[in-house]
Amino acid sequence: MPQIVDPNIERYAAEHTTAEPPELRSVADETRQKFESRAGMLTGKLEGAFLRTLVAITGARRVVEIGTFTGYSAMAMASALPPDGTLVTLEVSAEHAEVARRHIEASPWSNRIEIRMGPALDSLATLDGPFDLVFIDADKTNYRNYYEACLPKLAERGVIAIDNVLWGGAVLDPSDTSADTRAIAELNDALAVDERVECVMLTIRDGVSLIRRR
Numbered sequence: 589m590p591q592i593v594d595p596n597i598e599r600y601a602a603e604h605t606t607a608e609p610p611e612l613r614s615v616a617d618e619t620r621q622k623f624e625s626r627a628g629m630l631t632g633k634l635e636g637a638f639l640r641t642l643v644a645i646t647g648a649r650r651v652v653e654i655g656t657f658t659g660y661s662a663m664a665m666a667s668a669l670p671p672d673g674t675l676v677t678l679e680v681s682a683e684h685a686e687v688a689r690r691h692i693e694a695s696p697w698s699n700r701i702e703i704r705m706g707p708a709l710d711s712l713a714t715l716d717g718p719f720d721l722v723f724i725d726a727d728k729t730n731y732r733n734y735y736e737a738c739l740p741k742l743a744e745r746g747v748i749a750i751d752n753v754l755w756g757g758a759v760l761d762p763s764d765t766s767a768d769t770r771a772i773a774e775l776n777d778a779l780a781v782d783e784r785v786e787c788v789m790l791t792i793r794d795g796v797s798l799i800r801r802r
């Protein structure tokens with residue numbers, strides 16, 4: 589997936605962002621070694637700091653994440669929760685969850701994080717709202733379903749953050765007919781005119797849309 593932001597700008601932004609806690613650096617290092625090209629799924633230092641700030645400034649207490657991978661973003665968000673805050677992160681891959689579980693258990697935030705295994709749509713159906721923050725970052729063809737499942741359970745001042753909305757720039761190419769690209773592009777089009785919400789698309793990393801109820 590090509591970078592949408594000039595790599596020098598991206599590096600400068602990361603360098604001028606507060607250092608990651610050692611627990612996050614450790615999971616990022618293991619992820620890059622173990623998963624190589626798949627490590628591109630990691631949100632990483634810049635977006636992780638953005639998500640942590642989002643939790644802090646919204647005062648979120650109940651967070652749901654769709655797509656755990658190795659736990660980087662879950663730990664980044666949980667680190668800004670109050671001690672009684674909770675984060676449920678949904679994952680289907682036992683291989684990914686094993687790494688996440690190990691790092692989460694070794695972190696100071698383990699009592700705030702629950703990894704729930706299984707297809708995320710099934711897990712979401714069992715979770716009661718209200719959610720203060722939802723981070724959608726799993727299979728792209730289900731993005732619309734995740735959004736529709738979470739919106740009714742969103743707290744009045746809650747926020748849904750959706751990752752990879754620029755998909756390396758592919759969403760700008762109407763001749764790109766891959767299922768992932770079309771799913772993201774169609775959701776982006778729908779969000780811009782969805783009268784239930786206000787949406788702002790940010791060009792952080794691979795694009796993040798923030799959605800709140802009107």
Ligand SMILES: C[S@@+](CC[C@H](N)C(=O)[O-])C[C@H]1O[C@@H](n2cnc3c(N)ncnc32)[C@H](O)[C@@H]1O
Pocket residue numbers: 629630631632654655656657658659660661662678679680681684706707708709725726727
């Ligand atoms: C982009 S990665 C998540 C990255 C993570 N948020 C981070 O920052 O490190 C997407 C994850 O979603 C998981 N996934 C894919 N389809 C899923 C599904 N239907 N239900 C739950 N998880 C799924 C994948 O196994 C993968 O670990």
